[in-house]
Amino acid sequence: MSGPLSRLKAWHRERKLERVRxxxxxxxxxxxxxxILHDLPSTALDALFERSTEILAGKDFFGAAGLDPSHDDLLDVAVLAALPILSLDIxxxxxxxxxxxxxxxxxAEVEEMTEDGLIHTGPEIRAGEAWAHGPVVLAMEEVRRSGQGQGFNVxxxxxxxxxDQLNGDMDGYPPLPKHMDRQQWAQVFSAAWQRLQDELDHDQEPSLDPYAAxxxxxxxxxxxETYFDTPGWLHDQHPDIYAQLDHLFQISKWFRN
Ligand SMILES: [Zn+2]
Structure with a gap:
């Protein structure tokens, strides 16, 4: 495409990126x-810089509960948000x-169905929240605790x-790039899910944060979260899951050349 309209769009896009870069x-x-970002090679950091700029240009940021987000707050969120799509796109x-x-x-006010089938609405403390087709809600304190290589990354x-919900429900089954095998994804995740359920049922040390269950x-x-925060640990503990997530997010490719 190189018509006047697409050239105009590209011009607007570039102006917008320039304004927020x-x-x-x-x-x-x-x-x-x-x-977790310290070991990224310089080519990856350059890409992360551009991706962060695209996020600052393309998303709105609002403060809540009295927070007037600072430029540093926005950068913390944009840079951490750029990592999952570093090898993909915006x-x-x-x-x-x-x-x-x-x-x-x-x-957060959450609705929960109890065992007797009644729906209760009640408060629950949250560090972050993703609404269906809605905003991403984050606590800045928790954002700053993220990315420390401790396995926590809200x-x-x-x-x-x-x-996950780009292809419909939030069900642990995200859209996969063409080079991936959907059946293999399902097999690997079902097996790991079963392993965690069995560990919890038998009071064994869980192989992943029990919240995953x-x-x-x-x-x-x-x-x-674990793939980005403690990749080495995930690679050792769950090589199959690491491989699937690395096919999807492709972070290791930055280290190959
Ligand atoms: Zn969650």
Whole structure:
């Protein structure tokens, strides 16, 4: 496509990116706050810089509960959000337009069905939340605890939910790139899901954060969080899951050349 309209669109897009593109030294300072980014080769960091800029340009950021998000807050979120789509593209975030940022953990009203079939609505403390086709809600305190290489990454977790629901329900079955085998994905995740259920049933040490056992959607989100935060650990503990997630997110390719 190279008609006048697409040239105009490209021009607008470039102007918008220029307006929000952070200073490189501010980006570098953000990267320094998150140890999981320290080993990325410089080519990957350059790509992360561009991807973060696309996120700043394409998404809205709102504060909640009295938070007026600072430029550093926006950069923390944009840089961590850029990592899952570093080897993909911004289109993988087409399912939402807005980040809502709370200063700390927030209270969400949740509906829950009890064993007797009644639906209760009640408060629940959250570090993050991904609504169906709605905003990504994050607590900044938890964002800053993410990406430390300790297995916790609320940004990767909530964005995994967003990617999961691109093809319909949040069910742990995201759209897969053409080079991936859907059946193999299902087999690997079902087996790991079963293993975690068995471990919990038998009071054994769980091989993944037990929160993953809540639902296949949470399993995928927790596994994704682990893939980005403690990849070496996931590779050793769950080589099959690591391989599937690496086919999807393709982070290891940056280290190959
Ligand atoms: Zn979740």
């Amino acid at each position: 952070p200073e490189r030294r501010d980006f570098d300072r953000t990267v320094s706050r998150f140890p 289109d993988w975030y087409r399912g939402f337009h807005t980040f809502i940022l709370y200063p700390g953990e927030f209270v 940004v990767a977790h909530e964005l995994a939910h967003q990617i 809540e639902s296949p959607a949470e399993f995928f989100a927790v596994a994704t």
